[in-house]
Amino acid sequence: MISAESVDKLKSDALRLIESAGDENFLVDLRVKLLGKKGELTQLMKQLGQVDAEQRKEFGGLLNKAKQEVEQSLSSKQKILSDQARRAKLEKEWIDVTLPKKQPLVSDAPGSLHPIFQVQQELEDIFRGLGFTVVDGPEVEKEYYNFEALNIPATHPARDMQDTIWTTAGDLLRTHTSSIQVRALENVKNTPPLRIVAPGKVFRYERVDASHGHTFYQMEGMMIDREVTVGHLIYFMRTLLRQIFGFDPKIRLRPGYFPFVEPGFELDIWFNEKWMELLPCGLIHPKVLEYGGIDPDKWQGFAFGLGLSRLVMSRYKINDIRHLQSSDLRFLRQFS
Numbered sequence: 001m002i003s004a005e006s007v008d009k010l011k012s013d014a015l016r017l018i019e020s021a022g023d024e025n026f027l028v029d030l031r032v033k034l035l036g037k038k039g040e041l042t043q044l045m046k047q048l049g050q051v052d053a054e055q056r057k058e059f060g061g062l063l064n065k066a067k068q069e070v071e072q073s074l075s076s077k078q079k080i081l082s083d084q085a086r087r088a089k090l091e092k093e094w095i096d097v098t099l100p101k102k103q104p105l106v107s108d109a110p111g112s113l114h115p116i117f118q119v120q121q122e123l124e125d126i127f128r129g130l131g132f133t134v135v136d137g138p139e140v141e142k143e144y145y146n147f148e149a150l151n152i153p154a155t156h157p158a159r160d161m162q163d164t165i166w167t168t169a170g171d172l173l174r175t176h177t178s179s180i181q182v183r184a185l186e187n188v189k190n191t192p193p194l195r196i197v198a199p200g201k202v203f204r205y206e207r208v209d210a211s212h213g214h215t216f217y218q219m220e221g222m223m224i225d226r227e228v229t230v231g232h233l234i235y236f237m238r239t240l241l242r243q244i245f246g247f248d249p250k251i252r253l254r255p256g257y258f259p260f261v262e263p264g265f266e267l268d269i270w271f272n273e274k275w276m277e278l279l280p281c282g283l284i285h286p287k288v289l290e291y292g293g294i295d296p297d298k299w300q301g302f303a304f305g306l307g308l309s310r311l312v313m314s315r316y317k318i319n320d321i322r323h324l325q326s327s328d329l330r331f332l333r334q335f336s
């Protein structure tokens with residue numbers, strides 16, 4: 001039943017709770033618990049009707065005072081808590097606009113294709129325009145396709161010129177894109193007449209210098225038809241160089257030996273005041289055609305092995321092939 005003590009106890013309990021409130025939600029709940037329809041203070045108010053007039057006046061006064069104090073305390077605590085929350089939020093989201101901009105780890109400039117791929121794509125377009133198909137082959141290659149099928153048996157001295165990394169399973173990192181020749185001929189979709197180019201990465205045990213990398217790019221080319229002559233070969237090579245350079249660069253053709261062509265040639269380009277080997281080629285050896293399941297009495301062909309990395313060097317006048325593998329952004333940005 002209502003009494004001066006019960007009003008006093010309710011008020012002091014309420015004020016203590018309000019004081020201890022740590023967040024605004026708690027305060028909202030507390031307001032309902034005390035002053036809501038079924039709130040504790042409201043319940044006491046309702047009990048006023050059951051006491052006599054004298055007490056009603058006294059308790060009524062006490063209750064009103066208690067209610068006022070509780071409301072006041074709720075409001076001021078609510079203001080304190082909302083100020084605190086705002087300050088915390090500001091602190092968390094505060095940005096020091098005077099700090100220097102964060103530098104990205106690499107660069108936020110838009111990226112671009114590596115110069116080798118830019119030239120590779122141009123070459124692919126040129127050759128597509130000449131009726132060639134672009135094909136691909138594995139970088140980890142069978143010894144058979146890299147040597148044997150190219151008329152380079154295990155005992156052939158030509159093997160010594162192209163050592164590479166071998167896997168424990170007896171495969172190797174291909175030393176040239178010529179490994180694609182017999183692979184392409186074996187492919188049943190490639191029945192002659194056919195024209196293919198195959199760009200890709202190759203690997204060699206090499207004394208690295210300004211024009212020799214251990215990892216570099218080549219592009220193989222092959223054409224097979226009823227009658228293919230050295231004249232055709234020279235025509236396609238001149239066309240490719242003229243289109244890449246925009247003029248006829250200074251070149252020379254001389255005899256060259258590769259077991260998989262007969263006759264074979266070296267095509268050199270004049271670069272940095274001397275000749276640089278660029279584009280060896282020749283008419284495909286009958287034995288290679290046989291390995292590919294093609295009758296050499298009915299079909300002839302030419303093949304070339306373009307030094308793609310060196311072509312990029314001579315086109316852009318890059319003095320050292322090692323720049324191309326360096327990942328140096330100062331170098332690469334010149335081609336974006």
Ligand code: FA5
Pocket residue numbers: 175176177178204206211212213214216218258261264277278279280281282303304305306307308309310321
């Ligand atoms: C070959 O790789 C033959 N497969 C090319 C070939 C294909 C001949 C078809 C006949 C018919 P060679 O080892 O010379 O040949 O390499 C071909 C070209 O690759 C060279 O002329 C040169 O431009 C480039 N090259 C060779 N070795 C390196 C190297 N270490 N670094 C950069 N480019 C190289």
